[in-house]
């Protein structure tokens with residue numbers, strides 16, 4: 001990377017910001033073979049602060065060749081789990097030690113409030129520690145079969161894992177894939193999102209310092225249709241872990257079919273937050289605000305459809321909207337900020353257009369566009385629409401910004417029907433004091449994850465993933481170990497072998 005100090009203009013600019021972001025292949029920072037670059041914007045001033053190398057097929061070919069060589073002839077896949085775990089723990093130490101720097105770069109690149117970016121950096125470290133512990137604690141299952149056999153399952157790393165990630169909380173989401181892929185002995189090529197390439201390069205230095213052999217981690221920046229597409233289609237990449245939009249996931253699914261790759265897909269969402277009249281109202285309001293306005297609403301599990309029982313509907317809407325109007329929107333580097341700038345002008349335009357659509361589809365209770373005190377940058381005031389019908393676009397479509405739709409329901413059956421009335425099925429949040437109702441609802445709601453009287457917290461041992469258009473497969477805990485390993489069954493016969501004597 002090339003570093004230079006950039007003078008602050010309208011807002012805080014971190015020291016020593018790179019002016020050019022490169023790939024990292026076989027232990028070296030390099031540019032694209034053809035010299036292509038793309039511009040990287042900061043979401044507060046919307047000016048180009050850097051260029052990034054734009055990877056093409058030939059750059060992906062080099063990265064995959066390096067990863068393949070490190071897999072076939074390098075030490076990493078053959079290391080004992082304990083040896084790999086030692087390096088993973090050093091990586092976690094380094095991420096924790098650099099928490100402040102990571103957070104300020106992530107905030108600068110994404111527009112995420114600084115206090116929330118710090119939490120994401122620590123979570124990235126936790127992911128590495130978690131998988132370090134997991135591979136030491138468990139690996140091969142053995143079973144004695146009655147009679148004369150012992151069978152065991154030999155878990156083997158698969159090869160070069162292609163990791164394709166989105167721009168929301170990029171560093172943390174990259175750690176979700178990197179930690180289990182590396183822990184299990186694979187080598188990787190990471191293609192981060194083009195809107196936010198800044199923090200991914202930090203992995204390269206952290207990994208090198210922690211002792212990860214060259215070629216095990218490779219990074220190619222670039223556009224999805226170029227670098228991402230080449231990675232998905234590469235014959236030497238047997239598995240792809242993808243997080244991003246549902247439509248992109250569908251394209252990747254089709255392109256990965258030619259070589260029949262292993263696929264993990266974490267896709268979009270339009271998750272319901274269902275509040276029954278017997279809920280602890282204050283706690284439900286806290287959670288329903290956090291659920292859609294934290295991380296600027298750029299959160300796959302955002303509870304962006306709030307369904308409220310009619311008996312408390314008016315009170316809920318009034319209190320919720322009053323709190324939404326109090327949310328502090330501003331420069332993401334200011335520790336008081338709760339909602340920062342959206343990641344990119346293109347995304348800002350998309351979210352702003354949904355706000356306009358919402359004005360024709362619901363009753364505007366808060367927000368409704370750019371806050372008056374922020375004439376520049378990608379800022380949208382927390383926006384609340386009530387009385388939204390289930391066929392409204394703002395009820396059905398993922399907005400991925402600080403915009404929420406509230407809809408009333410009369411009874412449990414209607415609540416469930418509304419909750420399931422979407423193509424997505426990522427998360428559901430349920431607020432009630434009635435355990436039987438909560439249990440029945442979670443059995444029937446079409447969602448990969450359910451939070452009862454709780455906001456978005458997850459123990460790393462539990463699976464993360466969606467159903468319907470929200471994804472395929474799960475990440476997290478043992479599910480990640482399953483995804484990143486082949487499970488070869490080995491059958492050993494004890495004593496004399498009694499094989500039927502064909503042809504004797």
Ligand code: NAD
Nearest residue numbers: 165166167192193224228229244245248266267268269300
């Ligand atoms: P996106 O689909 O536009 O891009 C994601 C990544 O895919 C980027 O790196 C992009 O360059 C790459 N890509 C694009 N086209 C490609 C192609 N044809 N082949 C290969 N790669 C390609 O998504 P985004 O806008 O970056 O992220 C936001 C989306 O991600 C939202 O829908 C959100 O819900 C989803 N998301 C889901 C989860 C989850 O765990 N379910 C988590 C975070 C984000």
